[in-house]
Amino acid sequence: MFKQIFALIPIIAAVLANEKTILLSNDDGWAALNIRAAYRELTNAGYNVILSAPARQRSGWSGKFQIPDSKTLKEAGEFNYPPKGSPSWGHESDNNKIWYFDGTPGAAVAFGLEYVIPNYFNDTKVDLVVNGPNEGTNLGNGMYTISGTIGATYNAVYRNYPGIAISGSNGNNSFFKDFENDENDTLLAANIYAKKVVQFVDQLFKGAKDDSILPITTGLNINFPSVGYDDESCKDPEWVFTKFSGKDSTTSDLKYNKESGLFESSSIGSEALYTCVFGNCSLEGESQLLADKNCKTSVSAFSVDYSASKDQEETIHGALNGLF
Numbered sequence: 006m007f008k009q010i011f012a013l014i015p016i017i018a019a020v021l022a023n024e025k026t027i028l029l030s031n032d033d034g035w036a037a038l039n040i041r042a043a044y045r046e047l048t049n050a051g052y053n054v055i056l057s058a059p060a061r062q063r064s065g066w067s068g069k070f071q072i073p074d075s076k077t078l079k080e081a082g083e084f085n086y087p088p089k090g091s092p093s094w095g096h097e098s099d100n101n102k103i104w105y106f107d108g109t110p111g112a113a114v115a116f117g118l119e120y121v122i123p124n125y126f127n128d129t130k131v132d133l134v135v136n137g138p139n140e141g142t143n144l145g146n147g148m149y150t151i152s153g154t155i156g157a158t159y160n161a162v163y164r165n166y167p168g169i170a171i172s173g174s175n176g177n178n179s180f181f182k183d184f185e186n187d188e189n190d191t192l193l194a195a196n197i198y199a200k201k202v203v204q205f206v207d208q209l210f211k212g213a214k215d216d217s218i219l220p221i222t223t224g225l226n227i228n229f230p231s232v233g234y235d236d237e238s239c240k241d242p243e244w245v246f247t248k249f250s251g252k253d254s255t256t257s258d259l260k261y262n263k264e265s266g267l268f269e270s271s272s273i274g275s276e277a278l279y280t281c282v283f284g285n286c287s288l289e290g291e292s293q294l295l296a297d298k299n300c301k302t303s304v305s306a307f308s309v310d311y312s313a314s315k316d317q318e319e320t321i322h323g324a325l326n327g328l329f
């Protein structure tokens with residue numbers, strides 16, 4: 006009897022040691038369908054997932070760090086979930102692993118790391134921060150600075166955590182409660198993406214050379230193509246390594262409309278967005294890959310060491326030499 010129990014101890018210890026903790030966030034809010042599907046599938050796959058995401062839709066809030074200035078919500082959460090006047094942060098009544106926070110995406114990540122995990126999960130070590138899948142793509146270096154999904158991700162990378170930003174081509178702002186009976190619908194994009202997220206995360210942990218998973222300063226930006234009901238020819242998109250820069254990379258622009266007397270938003274490409282300086286410049290740009298609509302998912306690596314290259318630095322320093 007004792008022998009059998011002792012024989013189990015190393016197995017139990019190994020299972021516990023292998024359980025990886027993932028902090029999951031996004032910018033569309035904690036009630037978005039995509040993030041709830043990812044929570045479900047990652048949890049079903051055996052990960053210890055703690056969701057900490059904004060109370061409201063925070064698309065386009067980039068890396069801005071904003072925290073609540075009141076203990077109660079001055080505005081309702083997205084889909085009135087939770088309603089105005091509720092606490093500014095809280096969790097699902099039946100699950101203390103699913104949290105909202107009335108802040109920006111970057112702040113919701115910090116809230117998970119600095120408040121939820123120390124206070125509710127005994128300072129469990131977070132192995133990976135996953136953000137998304139976003140409702141809509143986040144492509145190119147122009148979007149890097151605008152996207153709340155990527156903003157949440159580089160906020161995690163700044164704090165030494167490996168971070169991945171994931172975006173889907175399904176742009177609808179969907180409330181998870183409207184799809185509660187669809188968790189087994191294999192053509193629902195949120196479900197396909199969630200399963201692909203598990204496949205990706207599994208390999209990331211399996212392939213990691215050490216505990217750090219991704220090299221310090223780096224993160225990943227992933228964009229899924231249209232799948233399932235949105236493109237029935239695409240149910241299991243292929244992974245492709247890409248880069249941020251390159252053809253079709255754009256950033257925000259404006260145009261003056263003489264008739265309305267107002268400005269309209271538009272987008273613009275430029276040599277600065279097409280030019281590759283760092284990394285493997287033979288890789289295709291992520292914007293181009295997704296524009297080709299070939300059922301492929303882009304995977305681009307980025308670094309938060311924003312310094313110019315050595316050559317660029319030398320050119321600049323040379324020009325300024327007279328001052329030094």
Ligand SMILES: *[C@@H]1O[C@H](CO)[C@@H](O)[C@H](O)[C@H]1NC(C)=O
Pocket residue numbers: 127
């Ligand atoms: C919390 O973590 C510490 C250090 O790892 C451990 O000694 C302690 O038993 C844990 N407490 C609980 C309640 O899990």
Ligand SMILES: *[C@@H]1O[C@H](CO)[C@@H](O)[C@H](O)[C@H]1NC(C)=O
Pocket residue numbers: 177178179180181183
């Ligand atoms: C978009 O989301 C809303 C809110 O959940 C939902 O009522 C609607 O059916 C969704 N539309 C599509 C096309 O998924």
Ligand SMILES: *[C@@H]1O[C@H](CO)[C@@H](O)[C@H](O)[C@H]1NC(C)=O
Pocket residue numbers: 185186187188189
């Ligand atoms: C989905 O499938 C699982 C496993 O078969 C089942 O437990 C669950 O009830 C199903 N969900 C729905 C909404 O039908």
Ligand SMILES: *[C@@H]1O[C@H](CO)[C@@H](O)[C@H](O)[C@H]1NC(C)=O
Pocket residue numbers: 285286287288289
């Ligand atoms: C650079 O990317 C190209 C295109 O994907 C690939 O064929 C090549 O092997 C890569 N080179 C290196 C050194 O990784």
